[in-house]
Amino acid sequence: MGLAKTEMFTDEQNQISLFAKVFGHPARVAILQHLFKIESCVCGDLVNEIGLAQPTISQHLKELKHLGLIKGNVEGTSVCYCVHAENWKAMKSVMNEFLNQDLEEKSNCC
Amino acid sequence: MGLAKTEMFTDEQNQISLFAKVFGHPARVAILQHLFKIESCVCGDLVNEIGLAQPTISQHLKELKHLGLIKGNVEGTSVCYCVHAENWKAMKSVMNEFLNQDLEEKSNCC
DNA sequence: AATATTAATCGTAATATTGCAATGAAATAA
DNA sequence: TTATTTCATTGCAATATTACGATTAATATT
Numbered sequence: 206m207g208l209a210k211t212e213m214f215t216d217e218q219n220q221i222s223l224f225a226k227v228f229g230h231p232a233r234v235a236i237l238q239h240l241f242k243i244e245s246c247v248c249g250d251l252v253n254e255i256g257l258a259q260p261t262i263s264q265h266l267k268e269l270k271h272l273g274l275i276k277g278n279v280e281g282t283s284v285c286y287c288v289h290a291e292n293w294k295a296m297k298s299v300m301n302e303f304l305n306q307d308l309e310e311k312s313n314c315c
Numbered sequence: 316m317g318l319a320k321t322e323m324f325t326d327e328q329n330q331i332s333l334f335a336k337v338f339g340h341p342a343r344v345a346i347l348q349h350l351f352k353i354e355s356c357v358c359g360d361l362v363n364e365i366g367l368a369q370p371t372i373s374q375h376l377k378e379l380k381h382l383g384l385i386k387g388n389v390e391g392t393s394v395c396y397c398v399h400a401e402n403w404k405a406m407k408s409v410m411n412e413f414l415n416q417d418l419e420e421k422s423n424c425c
Numbered sequence: 426a427a428t429a430t431t432a433a434t435c436g437t438a439a440t441a442t443t444g445c446a447a448t449g450a451a452a453t454a455a
Numbered sequence: 456t457t458a459t460t461t462c463a464t465t466g467c468a469a470t471a472t473t474a475c476g477a478t479t480a481a482t483a484t485t
Contacts, residue, residue, distance in 0.1 A: 222339050222341040225344075229339040258444065264463090300410070315356055371475065374434095389482090392432075
């Protein structure tokens with residue numbers, strides 16, 4: 206079979222894995238880093254910056270947008286993409302709660 | 316084609332995406348949460364806790380171990396898995412650096 | 426030794442992801 | 456209108472992932 210049924214897991218587990226999955230490809234990491242670095246909208250030059258074809262970049266942007274992590278503004282013939290600040294913050298809090306779980310020293314058996 | 320060539324991206328981007336990918340499945344998130352919650356080694360009862368077959372859980376554990384996030388100790392016929400504290404901490408710092416990037420307000424165009 | 430228990434591995438089917446050429450849609454420029 | 460530019464969409468082919476039955480390996484128990 207393919208993927209596990211989401212009913213098997215908690216909403217939180219599904220949400221974490223959805224966020225993580227979108228970060229699970231270096232092209233999407235690169236896109237996001239670039240959007241952050243430029244501190245502004247970035248239009249079609251993502252295709253030039255990252256060495257992938259335009260449809261491929263477009264597809265990765267679509268996934269990021271679908272999750273709400275970025276938003277796109279049409280400006281003439283080009284489209285301006287930005288990090289969606291509030292949604293990024295919300296994602297961060299979900300991921301941080303997961304990543305910052307602490308191990309209790311008392312019962313570290315391995 | 317399949318996956319992008321890692322040469323196209325920075326080591327950091329590849330590392331982030333590798334960590335994220337392993338969190339990109341709810342079963343692995345559930346396994347890790349369980350390992351944290353129990354605050355100790357967990358052996359075969361992961362199979363009972365999570366509703367997946369034993370080979371499937373074993374495969375997920377293998378991926379987590381391969382990335383170094385958990386370690387396994389053989390104890391008789393059973394195996395005890397724990398979060399690898401130092402490696403988890405190292406992973407956290409890589410992921411936090413990525414997640415905690417800040418947007419500059421000055422040029423938020425969208 | 427024979428049996429039971431636990432977990433890893435193998436093989437394979439089902440599904441998802443990735444990448445891109447080709448094409449289409451929408452706005453602009455000539 | 457007729458290019459031109461920019462990006463989205465479609466339609467594949469290649470590859471990766473997921474899940475599990477069957478089997479194997481290793482230890483424990485009888």
